[in-house]
Amino acid sequence: MSSPMDLYEQLTAQGLAVRHIKAQKGNKAEVESAVQLLLRMKEDYKLLTGQDYQAGRPPTHTEDDDSGPAEDDEDDQVNPWNVSTSSAKGVDYDKLIVRFGSCKIEQELVDRIARVTGKTPHHFLRRGIFFSHRDMHQILDAYESRKSFYLYTGRGPSSGAMHVGHLIPFLFTKWLQDVFDVPLVVQMTDDEKYLWKDLSLEDCHRYTLENARDIIACGFDPDKTFIFSDLDYMGASPSFYRNVVKVQKHVTFNQVKGIFGFTDSDCIGKISFPAIQAAPSFSNSFPQIFGDRNDVQCLIPCAIDQDPYFRMTRDVAPRIGYLKPALLHSTFFPALQGAQTKMSASDANSSIFLTDTAKQIKNKVNKHAFSGGKDTVEEHRKLGGNPDVDVSFMYLTFFLEDDEQLEKIRQERCASHRRTEEVFDRDASAHDRGASGETQASDRRDRATVHDPAQTTLQLLEPSEERTLTVFCSCVITLC
Ligand code: TRP
Secondary structure, three states: OOOHHHHHHHHHHHHHHHHHHHHOOOOHHHHHHHHHHHHHHHHHHHHHHOOOOEOOEOOOOOOHHHOOHHHOOOOOEEEOOEEEOOOOOOOOHHHHHHHHOOEEOOHHHHHHHHHHHOOOOOHHHHOOOEEEEEOHHHHHHHHHOOOOEEEEEEEOOOOOOOEHHHHHHHHHHHHHHHHHOOOEEEEEOHHHHHHHOOOOHHHHHHHHHHHHHHHHOOOOOHHHEEEEEHHHHHHHOHHHHHHHHHHHHHOOHHHHHHHHOOOOOOOHHHHHHHHHHHHHHOHHHOHHHHOOOOOOEEEEEEEHHHHHHHHHHHHHHHHHOOOOOEEEEEOOOEEOOEEEEEOOOOOHHHOOEOOOOHHHHHHHHHHHOOOOOOOOHHHHHHHOOOOOOOHHHHHHHHHOOOHHHHHHHHHHHHHOOOOHHHHHHHHHHHHHHHOHHHHHHHHHHHHOEEOOOOOOOOEEEEHHHOEEEOOEOOOOEEOO
16 A cells, blocks of 8 residues: 555655656656646645645644554554454544544534524534544535535444444434434445445345334434435436536545555455545435435534545545535444444344344343443452443443433542442443334334335435436335
8 A cells, every 4th residue: 555655665666757858858748748647646645644745744743644644653553444452442543633633513513503503502413422523614604594404414323233333423313403404415336335245235224224214213313314225226317427527537546645545456346445435425426315416415423433425525526526525433332341332233142133132132231231340349349440441431421311310420420439230230221221212213113104015214215217216215115
């Protein structure tokens, strides 16, 4: 993979080559093509390092040069395929903001959202679970001057079962849709999962339909929500595909190698996939919603590991005549065993699935949840609990909406001379209640009536073209 230093050296060599050709009075076409290559390399360099190339000045350490997967010299690994840290408190999110070059969600921004919407900010905002953003002030400026925007989020359907961590962006997006009353598009990247995992196309598509039901159960406005499978929509929407191709033309292999760590032996599907995740950021990818308008700004709520896709998208947007999407980034939902990794569907013991019953949830938490790592009951009694590393307490910060009750539990935990397992029984009812976001989702999912099971969530979007597009949640699925 090209590091900033590799690119710097290649650029220096190309600069010398251009000078050499000119000095030799090489023919015009030869000079021209060498100069063109030099310019393209300078663009790559700028995207990778955030700096302009200057001869004789090697790249300095920047946000982007260690955000790539292979270059992390720090403990924290954060990229679309891997999240891990050696700290039981979880990833150092302040450092990540500096590395990724995003902005911290300060209290001032939370207050402004409250002012603009007239609503109490969601507890994910109050508690720093959504902690970082790009251009959120711009979205609010526009909104205040009566310019609307739309929301875009997504899900890679890698199995039929979603876990509670997957719900974080969706629950927050639902709140944003409610308070701003704006359209939402949800991309189901079944193509991505086919390319990355050992799954058949049929399985990936089936998981899209399965997962879409859980997503719909979060309660989005059926008239303002468009959920689509890439496998279906890419082939059916000329406007969407045109944007994919535009992005593909303006991002080089060097750039995606730098951003995502692709190597020469990755299949070409992976290499071009980022263009597909970029396309929904542009409003004219959805003519059925926005007509031919390409100037409706997009706001993307997502977990911070998806940022590399959107750094790339923001870089190409102005070059193809579009607005840059704004972003709101969330922290990760910790695995049961501790905040060193995020909850992962591939490890059943690390995860609480939406289909788990309240009893199963309680058992898993009691049995597997990391409570602070004191080896013995005596030690725990002596030292007390530590909510900073206690996973079941962390879960409460995600799902227990009542600030006062949460603070009370935190204080008791700190002073507690009992282990989590002992205090958990008392908290379990609060936890179950707090977790209503997800239990509700699974309940509602069971109750969601699918009118035509064979179609699950299909709707005709363009009757005139007689194309069936997946998946629109209006009409076909009725939420109770
Ligand atoms: N790549 C994401 C995943 O694997 C899915 C996704 C597509 C997404 N578009 C998105 C997530 C936009 C957040 C925002 O889960």
